[in-house]
Amino acid sequence: MKENLFTPIQIRSLVLRNRIVMSPMCMYSSEDGFVNDFHITHYGSRAAGGTGLIFTEACAISPEGVISKQDLGIYKDEHVEGLKRIVDICHSFGAKVGIQLAHAGRKALGGRPWDRFDKFGYDDELEIIAPSPIPFANNWKTPKEMTKDDIKSVIEKFVKATQRALKAGFDVIEIHAAHGYLLNEFLSPITNKRTDEYGGTFENRIRLLIEIVEKVRATIPNEMPLFVRISATDHVEGGWSLEDSIALAKILKTKGVDVIDCSSGGIAFGAPPNDYYRAHQIVFSETIKKEANIMTMAVGGITSFDMANEIIKNKRADLVAIGRLFLQEPYLPIKWAMSRNIKIDIPNQYQRGYYLDI
Numbered sequence: 001m002k003e004n005l006f007t008p009i010q011i012r013s014l015v016l017r018n019r020i021v022m023s024p025m026c027m028y029s030s031e032d033g034f035v036n037d038f039h040i041t042h043y044g045s046r047a048a049g050g051t052g053l054i055f056t057e058a059c060a061i062s063p064e065g066v067i068s069k070q071d072l073g074i075y076k077d078e079h080v081e082g083l084k085r086i087v088d089i090c091h092s093f094g095a096k097v098g099i100q101l102a103h104a105g106r107k108a109l110g111g112r113p114w115d116r117f118d119k120f121g122y123d124d125e126l127e128i129i130a131p132s133p134i135p136f137a138n139n140w141k142t143p144k145e146m147t148k149d150d151i152k153s154v155i156e157k158f159v160k161a162t163q164r165a166l167k168a169g170f171d172v173i174e175i176h177a178a179h180g181y182l183l184n185e186f187l188s189p190i191t192n193k194r195t196d197e198y199g200g201t202f203e204n205r206i207r208l209l210i211e212i213v214e215k216v217r218a219t220i221p222n223e224m225p226l227f228v229r230i231s232a233t234d235h236v237e238g239g240w241s242l243e244d245s246i247a248l249a250k251i252l253k254t255k256g257v258d259v260i261d262c263s264s265g266g267i268a269f270g271a272p273p274n275d276y277y278r279a280h281q282i283v284f285s286e287t288i289k290k291e292a293n294i295m296t297m298a299v300g301g302i303t304s305f306d307m308a309n310e311i312i313k314n315k316r317a318d319l320v321a322i323g324r325l326f327l328q329e330p331y332l333p334i335k336w337a338m339s340r341n342i343k344i345d346i347p348n349q350y351q352r353g354y355y356l357d358i
């Protein structure tokens with residue numbers, strides 16, 4: 001029988017109950033990176049809703065690497081306790097949990113979407129860093145060009161964050177190398193104008209990501225899956241391309257990366273796609289899966305059971321990540337399964353909402 005959206009999948013030793021993943025989404029609700037009751041409710045309810053794998057929002061590996069000042073963080077040992085609460089609540093409902101480790105580079109320290117217009121973003125006290133001193137847009141802060149020591153320090157912070165993530169009990173680590181944030185800024189020739197061994201050629205621009213992947217892989221147990229989220233293309237002429245992504249994915253596979261999470265864009269201000277209706281990104285997960293012979297996750301504008309199921313059935317990706325629909329509907333997997341008479345575990349407390357005979 002062909003696999004479908006609700007067929008369990010094993011990645012290394014990890015078994016997911018289905019192929020539905022909650023995509024990492026900033027919730028702009030933390031103070032100094034700490035988890036609070038909002039996060040427990042948010043992640044816990046999506047786990048109760050039947051999700052196979054839940055990703056946390058981008059968790060900052062250092063204070064100046066936050067996308068917004070209200071991001072979750074993993075730059076202090078004290079963050080572990082709260083993150084463990086997220087893991088525990090999700091596990092209690094049968095979901096597995098991944099953490100997205102991130103540094104926002106030149107796009108750091110922005111505001112929350114709901115007050116971005118009256119309070120424009122960045123915090124002047126902290127310096128922002130990037131491969132080259134080029135601001136994201138005219139009125140954005142100019143980042144400091146990273147020294148070799150800064151690069152070394154970022155690598156160490158990814159390792160430290162990974163060690164904390166293990167303590168918190170996460171099942172999966174995802175390295176965020178997409179959407180125009182720090183690691184993406186190294187990959188793309190648009191943002192990386194360095195003349196040392198971290199800039200210039202393709203081999204040099206991917207060097208930082210590869211070094212981080214090697215260190216993270218060496219830190220986590222062999223049975224634990226490692227994901228990398230990339231922007232498969234910059235959508236800009238002369239920028240990072242799908243061909244670059246295929247070449248990168250082949251190398252990442254040899255370094256022990258299990259899944260390429262295929263998003264796109266975000267490096268250049270105003271470049272497409274500038275809305276979120278991006279079902280066209282499926283072509284990236286499909287092409288990278290076939291060309292690099294590696295598992296992929298599709299994401300972006302996947303808005304129905306039929307779309308999601310088609311992606312799995314036709315082997316266009318191994319996992320389907322859903323973002324905004326999960327903000328509308330925490331019980332999306334249960335809803336999709338029930339609409340097709342597919343068997344799914346419903347938490348005992350909620351069964352009477354679905355079955356008449358109990």
Ligand SMILES: Cc1cc2nc3c(=O)[nH]c(=O)nc-3n(C[C@H](O)[C@H](O)[C@H](O)COP(=O)(O)O)c2cc1C
Nearest residue numbers: 023024025026057058276299300301302322323324
């Ligand atoms: C509120 C919000 C926050 C997001 N935060 C992140 C993030 O922290 N990390 C990330 O990789 N992508 C982030 N994204 C992108 C989503 O993970 C996803 O790729 C995108 O929304 C497209 O999927 P969708 O059409 O199912 O929403 C965010 C999207 C939204 C809507």
